[in-house]
Amino acid sequence: MSYETSQTGVSDLPKIIIVGGGWAGLAAATKLVQSGAKVTLFERNKELGGRASSFYDSDFGEWLDDGPHIFIGAYTTALGLLETWGVQDLISFDDGDEIPFIYSNGKEIQLKLGSRGGALGAFSSLMTFKGMTFSERLKTARVAKAMLELKVINPQSEPTVADFLSKYGIKEGDCGGFWDAVTVAVMNAPTKLAGLKPxxxxxxxxxxxxxxxxxxxxxxxxxxxxYIEPAKKYLIKNGVDVRIGTSVDSLIVNNDDYIAGVKTANKQLTADKVILAIPPKAVLQLLPVSWQEDSYFARLNSFRTTPIASVHITFDRPVLKSRFACLPGAFTHWVFSRGERERQGWSKVSTVISNVPGKNEMTLEEIEKAVLKDLLKRLPEASNANVKHIRGIRTMNATVLLEPGSELIRPISQTPIRGLFLAGDWCKTGLPATIESAARSGEQAAK
Ligand SMILES: Cc1cc2nc3c(=O)[nH]c(=O)nc-3n(C[C@H](O)[C@H](O)[C@H](O)COP(=O)(O)OP(=O)(O)OC[C@H]3O[C@@H](n4cnc5c(N)ncnc54)[C@H](O)[C@@H]3O)c2cc1C
Known part of the structure; x- marks a missing residue:
């Protein structure tokens, strides 16, 4: 095994190693390099991006994302990073103020998000959603008010979203599917599993x-x-040593109480501090056995994950009028237009199914069929269309499942081990496991 000190020759600057090149690792690297640290970033995949990645599909003749991702205007840290990488214009918020809900009877109802009027505008827009009856609007108004007024949620007695809604008389499927759609989109879990706090x-x-x-x-x-190529270019240009396709296998531990670097298959690299921007189970695998059993780290074993499936389809004609739509009550939760709406008259859509059944319960082919069935039923233009290409992808550990009490196991960045920091969408940010949570935790670790 060869031995390397990171960034040899520059001894006065802090040397930081980041393990993991998803949003959390990229955020940490960007923040650290701006403050003058010497950073080495390890990513075991051939590309950066982690769970927000793309792959080239030769059948489709294009790059496909593992799954379509939405950004919210409130993703201030993630949007700030896009600006730093010079790609803020590649994200579009056009049409993002209205969400079409398409029901099983083919009826389409617009949900307005009220981007023009602040909280009052958002509230009054919600109250005009025709998917709800008058009494459901009143119940929703009470829920929204109660949520805005909630100051502290005790993790020991945190309810599920379903328990909370039921106090206001709202059950699954009520309110035109609004609360189910919001919860599954934000939490990647149905109301009966998701904890209220995130x-x-x-x-x-x-x-x-x-x-x-x-x-x-x-x-x-x-x-x-x-964002992947631009972020990589930015980091390399600013002096980050980006090592793609290199897995970190273990940590270098001094006197069993502080971290001095990392080991890969054939190298050791020393550093002043190490940030593990990787999922909880991957953190445990890198730790010495004695630390894995320590209660601080052992709790990371309690995280369960929830899968997401995406089905990418190219049709021989346009099928979706809007940029995206919600399909309440269907197997398929959301359908998105994929980039350019038409090519030679074709149209390209991607769908998302959160908390999808596992491999033993449903094959990918069955998922593809179920999605097609939903689209044929809900999108009138799809019923006469032919499928040119179809490809389903299921990400088994798409996100951690933030059940009630998850605050008790989500860690902050600083660990009890000197020099060791954690980052990732699963860390304690108060947010659901999203790109913004990953980006914020990365910045926290860097700080
Ligand atoms: C299909 C799908 C749809 C989603 N939709 C949305 C959405 O609409 N909006 C939203 O905000 N979020 C969405 N998410 C969640 C979002 O993708 C994640 O929250 C975010 O990408 C997590 O980033 P991260 O950096 O925390 O972790 P990751 O992206 O998992 O990054 C960790 C990285 O560490 C690397 N790694 C692990 N171990 C090692 C090791 N030993 N050595 C070197 N490298 C290692 C991994 O290869 C990985 O690249 C979605 C996720 C999926 C899967």
């Missing part, structure tokens, strides 16, 4: 405050072009 955290920053914060944005191009 949902309230996200709604208080976005949907319920209205204005720009409540708008929905999407990248105009696949991740590879939108």
């Amino acid at each position: 949902l309230v955290g996200a709604l208080k920053e976005g949907l319920l405050v209205g204005g720009k914060a409540g708008r929905i944005g999407m990248f105009l191009k696949p991740f590879q072009q939108s």
Whole structure:
């Protein structure tokens, strides 16, 4: 094994190693390099991006994302990073103020997000949603008010979202599917599994405050072009040593009490501090056995994850009129237009199914069929269309499942081990496990 000191020759600057090149690792690297640290970033995949990645599909003849991602105007840290990388214009918030809900009878109802009027605008827009009956609007108004007024949620007695809604007389499927759709989109889990706190955290920053914060944005191009290449270019240009395709296998521990670097398959690299911007189970794998059993780290074993499936489809004609739509009560939760709406008269859509059944319960082919069935039923233009290409992808550990009490196991960045810091969407940010949570935790670790 060869031995290397990071960034040899520059001894006065702090030497930091970041493990993981997803949004958390990229945020940490960007923040640190701006403050003059010497940074080495390890990513085991062949590309950066982590769970927000793209791959080239030769059948489709284009880059496809693992799954379509939405941004909220309230993603201040993530949007700030896009600006730093020079790609803020590649995300579009056009049409992001209205969400079409398309029901099983083909009826389409617009949900307005009220980006023009702040909290009051958001609230009054919600009250005009025709998917709800008059009495459901009153119940929703009470829920929204109660959420805005909630100051502290005790993690020991945190309710599920379903428990909270039921106090106001709202059950699954009520309110035109509004609460189910919001919860599954934000928490990647249905109301009966999701803990209330992260949902309230996200709604208080976005949907319920209205204005720009409540708008929905999407990248105009696949991740590879939108942010992965630009972020990599920015980091390399600013002196970050980006090592892609290199897995960190273990940590170098001095006197069993502080971190002095990392080991890869054939190298050791020393550093002053190490940030692990990787999922909780991957953190445990890197730790010495004695630390894995320590109660601070052992709790990371309690995280469960929830899968997401995406089905990308190219049709021989346009099928979706809007940029995206919600399909309440369907197997498929959301359908998105993928980039350019038409090519030679074709149209390209991607769908998202959160908390999708696992491999033993449903094959990918069955998922593709179920999605097609939904689209044929809900999008009138799809019923006469032919499928040119279809490809389903299921990400098993798409996000951690933030059940009631998750605050008790989500860690802050600083660990009890000197020199060791954690980052990732699963860390304690008060937000659901999203890009913004990953970016904020990365910046916290860097700080
Ligand atoms: C299909 C899908 C749809 C989603 N939709 C949305 C959405 O609409 N909006 C939203 O905000 N969020 C969405 N998310 C969640 C979002 O993608 C994640 O919250 C975010 O990407 C997590 O970033 P991260 O940096 O915390 O972790 P990751 O992206 O998992 O990054 C960790 C990185 O560490 C690397 N790594 C692990 N171990 C090692 C090691 N030993 N050595 C070197 N490298 C290692 C991994 O390869 C990985 O690249 C979605 C996720 C999925 C899967």
